[in-house]
Amino acid sequence: MAHKTIVIGAGLAGLSAAYELVKAGCDVRVFEAQERVGGRVYTAQMSGEQYGELGAEFVDDNHTAIKDYITKFDLQLDLACQFPDDLYWFIDGILRNRNSLSPTQSIALDSLYAQLQTLIEQQQDPPITLDEWLEAKAFAPFASRIARLQAHSLFATDAETIGPGFFAYPGSDSNVIMRIRGGSSRLVDALAKQLGKRVNTGNAVRRIQQIGNTVIVNVETASGFVEIVADSAIATIPWNVLRHISLEIPIVEAQKEAIFNLPYGGAVKTLLQYPKSFWSQPNFGLVLLEGNYQAIWEPTFAQIGTTKILSCFSGGTPSLNLAQSVRSLAEEAVRAIYPNALDTIDCVSYDWSADEWIRGAYCYFGPGDLNRFNPYLTLPAGRVLFAGEHTAPVEFRGYMEGAIRSGQRAAQQVLKLQPTETEIERSDPYFRNR
Numbered sequence: 001m002a003h004k005t006i007v008i009g010a011g012l013a014g015l016s017a018a019y020e021l022v023k024a025g026c027d028v029r030v031f032e033a034q035e036r037v038g039g040r041v042y043t044a045q046m047s048g049e050q051y052g053e054l055g056a057e058f059v060d061d062n063h064t065a066i067k068d069y070i071t072k073f074d075l076q077l078d079l080a081c082q083f084p085d086d087l088y089w090f091i092d093g094i095l096r097n098r099n100s101l102s103p104t105q106s107i108a109l110d111s112l113y114a115q116l117q118t119l120i121e122q123q124q125d126p127p128i129t130l131d132e133w134l135e136a137k138a139f140a141p142f143a144s145r146i147a148r149l150q151a152h153s154l155f156a157t158d159a160e161t162i163g164p165g166f167f168a169y170p171g172s173d174s175n176v177i178m179r180i181r182g183g184s185s186r187l188v189d190a191l192a193k194q195l196g197k198r199v200n201t202g203n204a205v206r207r208i209q210q211i212g213n214t215v216i217v218n219v220e221t222a223s224g225f226v227e228i229v230a231d232s233a234i235a236t237i238p239w240n241v242l243r244h245i246s247l248e249i250p251i252v253e254a255q256k257e258a259i260f261n262l263p264y265g266g267a268v269k270t271l272l273q274y275p276k277s278f279w280s281q282p283n284f285g286l287v288l289l290e291g292n293y294q295a296i297w298e299p300t301f302a303q304i305g306t307t308k309i310l311s312c313f314s315g316g317t318p319s320l321n322l323a324q325s326v327r328s329l330a331e332e333a334v335r336a337i338y339p340n341a342l343d344t345i346d347c348v349s350y351d352w353s354a355d356e357w358i359r360g361a362y363c364y365f366g367p368g369d370l371n372r373f374n375p376y377l378t379l380p381a382g383r384v385l386f387a388g389e390h391t392a393p394v395e396f397r398g399y400m401e402g403a404i405r406s407g408q409r410a411a412q413q414v415l416k417l418q419p420t421e422t423e424i425e426r427s428d429p430y431f432r433n434r
């Protein structure tokens, strides 16, 4: 009798875990609260057969696990940006990239990155916020502004809350970022197709219990609550959602504390569609700016059609104050850089903090929490394993790469579990014939 595993959540972590377990011969069922799979991967189709991403978009060159799946499922990658040339800062009304910074600005930035690198090398996790750390180190004002901007645009949080120990991990020092041709959802769809009817959407898990060696998961379906029994479970849902689910499992206090306290930033992504291009450089690039939206780029760079989309990203506290004005505020952000911007023809926007099954953008670590929580992110709680971007190796947290790696790691943890008594009983002819 095959080992039975319940996977909770059909984002990239859950789908990867399920896919790997099915390949290894396990009996897997995936329960997803929403009617669609993908979680924070969500491609929006816009007019003219163009598309943009409301969630995850960029694939870094060193993101090998996602690139392996992309190859395996016969998907293609398109170039999005090359660094340093395509990274711009719009500061004090001037659009600059690394080549056009003043010597003083360059030195300030080099000094910031060198100090952050030292934090990584020495595994330091100072018990102060990034804001306090910037003050304490007396960086030049330009470097501090860039760091605060990156807290919003990359980590979806504020310099006043994130710890410098976590902020130091920028994810990758990749020179190239790419995107999946046809949209990130293509990868989700490919994984879900492999799993077929094992994936149950519109099924929210409300309780996870372990009794003896059996895991019992309570699921809310369209026709009421059902209890599903298995040998193990993998919970891939964000911890700010998991903390609202009843957990009756053997879990150590420190891990519970991490589940209840791991913070998530906020993010809104607003896609503006324009009748044609109006910017100067061939690749709009990745433009970081201060204000309501802190990053703008063009997902249609390698797409066919004359219409163009700009992705406008708002992270941290500013993202919580956009309310109903997303379109006009995003248009305003674009006009700040390009006063001759055309009128938009379409707009789609998504607020990740308002999604009750995600409740934020991605996890971040407050002062001193990186070293405090790290040992408990992947620790099994009895026969319940944890996956999701928040449990990935630190440099891949907040990325699709992290979600996939975490799912693959949790699948390996399941495979290492000893057969339960139920399994032994089921496979023993004496028990089978009784």
Ligand SMILES: Cc1cc2nc3c(=O)[nH]c(=O)nc-3n(C[C@H](O)[C@H](O)[C@H](O)COP(=O)(O)OP(=O)(O)OC[C@H]3O[C@@H](n4cnc5c(N)ncnc54)[C@H](O)[C@@H]3O)c2cc1C
Binding pocket: 008, 009, 010, 011, 012, 013, 014, 031, 032, 033, 034, 037, 038, 039, 040, 041, 054, 055, 056, 057, 058, 059, 203, 204, 205, 206, 236, 237, 238, 241, 245, 267, 268, 269, 352, 357, 358, 360, 361, 362, 387, 388, 389, 390, 397, 398, 399, 400, 401, 402, 403
């Ligand atoms: C705005 C934004 C931009 C991003 N940009 C990038 C990028 O450019 N590149 C990149 O690599 N990454 C990016 N990311 C991060 C990336 O999207 C995530 O790291 C990754 O998709 C997380 O996958 P996951 O499986 O861990 O979680 P999720 O995708 O959140 O999956 C968890 C699933 O669990 C479900 N769920 C929740 N509660 C329950 C329950 N009780 N019962 C059943 N199901 C439940 C949810 O509905 C969800 O589908 C971005 C994220 C956001 C929000």
